[in-house]
Amino acid sequence: MIFRPRFHKLFSKTLAMFFLCGLAVGVFAQEAWAASEISAGDTAWILTSSALVLAMTAPGLVLFYGGMVRGKNVLGTMMHSFISLCVVSVVWVLWGYSLAFSTDIGGVIGGLEWFGLNGVGPEPGQAAPTIPHLAFMVFQLMFAVITVALITGSIAERMKFGAFLLFAVLWSTFIYSPLAHWVWGGGWLGELGALDFAGGTVVHISSGVAALVCALVLGKRHGYGKDTMAPHNLPFTVVGACLLWFGWFGFNAGSALAADGIAASAFVTTNTAAAVAALTWMAAEWVYRGKPTVLGAASGAVAGLVAITPAAGFVGPMSSILIGIGAGVFCYLAVLWKNKLGYDDALDVLAIHGIGGTWGAIATGLFASVGGGTGLFFGNPGQVVTQIIAVVATWVFVLVGTFIILKIVDGIIGLRVTKEDEVLGLDLSQHNERGYISS
Amino acid sequence: MIFRPRFHKLFSKTLAMFFLCGLAVGVFAQEAWAASEISAGDTAWILTSSALVLAMTAPGLVLFYGGMVRGKNVLGTMMHSFISLCVVSVVWVLWGYSLAFSTDIGGVIGGLEWFGLNGVGPEPGQAAPTIPHLAFMVFQLMFAVITVALITGSIAERMKFGAFLLFAVLWSTFIYSPLAHWVWGGGWLGELGALDFAGGTVVHISSGVAALVCALVLGKRHGYGKDTMAPHNLPFTVVGACLLWFGWFGFNAGSALAADGIAASAFVTTNTAAAVAALTWMAAEWVYRGKPTVLGAASGAVAGLVAITPAAGFVGPMSSILIGIGAGVFCYLAVLWKNKLGYDDALDVLAIHGIGGTWGAIATGLFASVGGGTGLFFGNPGQVVTQIIAVVATWVFVLVGTFIILKIVDGIIGLRVTKEDEVLGLDLSQHNERGYISS
Amino acid sequence: MIFRPRFHKLFSKTLAMFFLCGLAVGVFAQEAWAASEISAGDTAWILTSSALVLAMTAPGLVLFYGGMVRGKNVLGTMMHSFISLCVVSVVWVLWGYSLAFSTDIGGVIGGLEWFGLNGVGPEPGQAAPTIPHLAFMVFQLMFAVITVALITGSIAERMKFGAFLLFAVLWSTFIYSPLAHWVWGGGWLGELGALDFAGGTVVHISSGVAALVCALVLGKRHGYGKDTMAPHNLPFTVVGACLLWFGWFGFNAGSALAADGIAASAFVTTNTAAAVAALTWMAAEWVYRGKPTVLGAASGAVAGLVAITPAAGFVGPMSSILIGIGAGVFCYLAVLWKNKLGYDDALDVLAIHGIGGTWGAIATGLFASVGGGTGLFFGNPGQVVTQIIAVVATWVFVLVGTFIILKIVDGIIGLRVTKEDEVLGLDLSQHNERGYISS
Amino acid sequence: MKLIEAIIKPFKLDEVKDALIEIGVQGMTVTEVKGFGRQKGHKETYRGTEYQIDFVPKIKIEVAIPDNLEQKVIETVSRAAKTGSIGDGKIFVCDLGSVVRIRTGETGECAV
Amino acid sequence: MKLIEAIIKPFKLDEVKDALIEIGVQGMTVTEVKGFGRQKGHKETYRGTEYQIDFVPKIKIEVAIPDNLEQKVIETVSRAAKTGSIGDGKIFVCDLGSVVRIRTGETGECAV
Amino acid sequence: MKLIEAIIKPFKLDEVKDALIEIGVQGMTVTEVKGFGRQKGHKETYRGTEYQIDFVPKIKIEVAIPDNLEQKVIETVSRAAKTGSIGDGKIFVCDLGSVVRIRTGETGECAV
């Protein structure tokens, strides 16, 4: 290999920088590596689950969303999910995890003592006593990632790439971390007794509501309501939905944080709700439009997966059927409402995640019967109230917070691409690439 | 969100219905949640395996089959697999599992005491003492799902969607559940000593033979033998084959129902047979047609996976090489026979699953040497006889049963789309959608 | 089924052959199946990891590479990865594993006593005392597979299929097995104290350097530097990168050979380095070319995964950030160098795997601090020297060995397709198939 | 010489091609096009939105022929492409000033 | 009769089609093409290599019309397809010797 | 004015385009087509079934030019597209009644 001068300089400078940084790491590193009582079985399951949740974002959402846009935006849309994975992975190990899960400050946020994963090591942490703390951390990381990635469905086909990067950093830090803290990190909602098995409020309501705000602030795509904006590659979308289903077992059954009966139960309710919701949405469309669509069935499955998320480990399989039916009906109606109300949530994040998550959170208050939760139908009407409080708090916090963040990003970078860039497509205008080259 | 009157009514009605159903569930629920001796390691493996088997159907078969049809039928074909997952998931938790695995009635069928998973909980069941009963149930569910999905390869490009839905319910109930009972649920074939490690008879012979019946009853596709019916997207098919291979580790190694030496052994024989069969099919084609094809290699791999299925935990790795060679040769010949015989099993389900499964079931009787089985070459000639009985019984039962079910569905709904709908393609005629939109 | 004479004969001949082989297997089989102290949790994790590493090759590389070539070569390129899986799976169980891991001969190679997996059974082996020996074997098999598959990126769009098959057998036997032995099988590099957690030298440097030799010996593609050779389907490539990331958790965290704190730590460093490298490559391109590309981000992620491979279980998360930055910068520069130097490593295997692996191996000597390794910045300067020895030895051995193998294959079969076949495309010229059929 | 351009239904391509070969046509060029005409298109539905698609997939065949074959080719295409239902397509005929076979440089009728 | 061939920007297709229907055109055939002209193409970058792409996606519309509609069609297409920026495209007009409707066998002006 | 239509081998497109630019042609339109001619197609095999594919991928170039360029364009395309082996393609020349540049409304030779 010939080192040409120009690169050579760059190379040696970079190398020098590495040496300095490396020394710093060496000197200050205090990562303790103690032995501890870890269950290999539980650890195997949580590591597997973490990989499964990663697969939900990439390639799950990459395909699910990527197939639904027009061909000229396929890469830009796939990139949204992919880069969310990259950006949030870094944010989370630097400060996000600490803000969400380290010592509680006033019920609303964690501290910074785990900044840079300082003190987060291979020994078990508090939250999950039978698995390495780092395994719990990375499992949670995958949740932080997918929440941001989900939002990108609403900004599709028109947001500036740079603006999205900044948005992802801010939103993850100031919206996701606090929310995760409220429910799972020792914050006020968890204290209140709100039940959220795997992220109905934290992940789905929050992404759905953020998506609504994004759609309203960004405005409609050029040609919306006039041009055909049909999905360019539905096979991708179907495959994406399949991968979401596949990965969701890690999301929900992994949230048991152990390979036990609760995990198995959550696995079963997850599968059942998804299946039922797919059939319900399909049936609703069949009745209302005359034909059962493939996109409808795929959308329904995702809606069912969303709705069962907060309930997965708290309800029995028969309840999951009812939750699935509700998801199919309510989310399909929400898509129809969108068309009437006229905001351009391009890929229906609000309708599926916002509404599905809201229904799931409330349904948890109705049907909870196992794993430590008890709902209305099992004699505890108070749980519904708690759930509604959690839902409302999440909606309000995300509505306001996302709006502020968007305004900041708009001020610094500007949110939307120019009309010419939009007509040309994000692939060429933002990335100098095309998805498909035929010759 | 503005609730327009019309939707509002629908909404409140739906809600009211939920309250009533919910109360019912709450009052009658008797889901016992006792602690029990569960192995976290085994549970982790079976939950993982269940997810892997799901991935075989969706997105595995979705892509494998979806790529092999013409572009105008891509969504309809993908939908077949996807909706099989949805329909059979519901059938199985309601009554299918109970029919297959609850207390034996006369050796031929289970009872209904586990209807709606009543009594199936997080504690271990009889079949697998170290994992939650629900985990065993859902692992079996994935087998029930894929068996129906496999059949859809033969009905591709011409069956009415509604007819398929009804067929899936009936076939799963009246063919799959009894068969699973015969072999694994305490039925007569298991009693007889038939060896079927992971479903050679139950899954593969049954789907392959059902596919033959479907092809004969439905008749040929319009233009068959005249028009080019080449696969529209072989990359999808190759990726589907890869995902089938990936998921098959859950299918076969998961069938050890524990993370132990048998599981590892089944994992190795599975991989070996797939590799050998792919090379064999490819070589056969190279000799016979002059070129090694990619579709041939992918098909061979699937044939090898099929053939090793009943044998996986019963044979050593060297035997799996011979089983793989047999799979490559016999299944390739079966495809050539199809072309001579002229029935239109569109995606060769009989040739690959029926013939591959039959060869595997008999080969198990020849090569079994470990994990509790002993075959002809290891001193137990009787095993081959038992295997042949199992094969013949399965062929006959499925041939007759599938024929009756098809006739019933034909009477109620009609099996085939009209010629115009077939020429237009299932995507538009059945679902009002197109797979790819170029502008 | 009607057996026509011609097939019938073939059938009975084949059957007879099977009986003979089967008897031989039955008589000589000495596969001992003893009980042993296996951890179900560790076994679950290694079996899962083996499946994950398989997914890296197929469908990971299948898509990653398949999307990057021109449409007329999509199947040929996918086939390269797929058939590597098949060929190396067979080579490995027959003699490859034995050469790499059975009793050491002079520090450079293993013996043949495990030929045909003789003596490799369900009881634990020496290398990994808590999992079945077969599980360790198959986990290693997946590494042997992907190493060969990685090389195929450099020979894309112009190598004869038959020549590649022979190359795969020879290279796997004479290059990969010895290298694996040197580092992990008791050979001289392991003895020397070289650190390679999951295959920086064995897998990545070796495939990258082999790719360079292939590119030089095969020569440039017809039209290189003049025609547009842009990727025909970047969505495939993005999805492939996602699947590589997903599977790499098995590759790196699985290399802990247990589901413990080291596995969790390797999981976290893997994810972090990938994310950081993706962002770094993207940023470099943004600065240098004016636009952040999607292919750049995907390539960066893979580069980060490569670089962290040898270090994964030896470094802390903050060090993995620096390793990721280095990977993004160095591998991007290496791609630019390629364009200046002018050799045609079609899909940049050297730049990403060779350079990324080299950087990772050296970085391991700098940043190692946990899991038994100590690097320069943590007080052990000698480790860097050891690492450099390992790197140089690997480069030299692979350079020379690959060159010799290519010359042999060239002599026997010839390496390149004719110019007409190249212009027509490998799909039609080598396999008689086309990837996409539009009507 | 004439250039005959025929718009036909895609699944009729093989039949038309075979019929043309039979009457001695030795070459043609085929393009995938979308047609709009009396044949109404179809409705598509995606996530609750209905789209009316007016354009129907068609195949365009171009054949260059010597003048004397004009009637025969028109008749042949008409017969082979006809289904009798709406959307069967059109045939257009243009005059060709000249024709060149690139490989040989031949021009005129012997080049078609 | 005339065959009008118009090369336009893809996102103008719906507008042009609607405008033509309004003036009574009952059929047309549309092809996806790539155009090269004064409108410069764009740069693409793949793994460190830059490609200059000269061809821009365009739509070709073909309409067969009776002679008397020629001016009207040209004006209509010009108006509907115009954005005023470079790359708006071209209209070409050829003579048509004859036209046949395959379904009915009609020829001449009533067949267009 | 003339409309020159050339059917060529796909990998010759860049060469032909560059050659045309050199002689002053300022625009052209390109379509992906499939050709049938003396060049035989190829065999494809899918799961034991063999298909004879008669159509070969080709590129169609359309260039509108003033009459005086006709010979030059034909010669240029012939030279640049020639490989000497079968399947090199054809050139067809039609008369153009009129040409309009949509953006400016210019017509005639200055519009090509």
Ligand SMILES: Nc1ncnc2c1ncn2[C@@H]1O[C@H](COP(=O)(O)OP(=O)(O)O)[C@@H](O)[C@H]1O
């Ligand atoms: N005036 C026209 N100019 C160009 N193409 C036309 C014209 N009229 C019809 N076509 C083409 O012919 C096809 C069939 O025409 P259509 O009106 O649907 O059926 P039919 O010819 O049976 O009345 C159309 O899809 C279109 O491609």
Ligand SMILES: Nc1ncnc2c1ncn2[C@@H]1O[C@H](COP(=O)(O)OP(=O)(O)O)[C@@H](O)[C@H]1O
């Ligand atoms: N001489 C020509 N022959 C054929 N097509 C042409 C010719 N000139 C232009 N075109 C077509 O018209 C399109 C627009 O032309 P261009 O020169 O880019 O813009 P404008 O017409 O606004 O000057 C081109 O992309 C090409 O498809």
Ligand SMILES: Nc1ncnc2c1ncn2[C@@H]1O[C@H](COP(=O)(O)OP(=O)(O)O)[C@@H](O)[C@H]1O
């Ligand atoms: N009569 C024709 N009409 C229209 N296109 C033709 C005609 N003859 C040939 N072509 C086109 O020219 C291409 C090359 O013709 P072919 O006969 O294969 O080779 P050659 O021109 O070298 O004899 C064909 O693929 C077809 O697209």
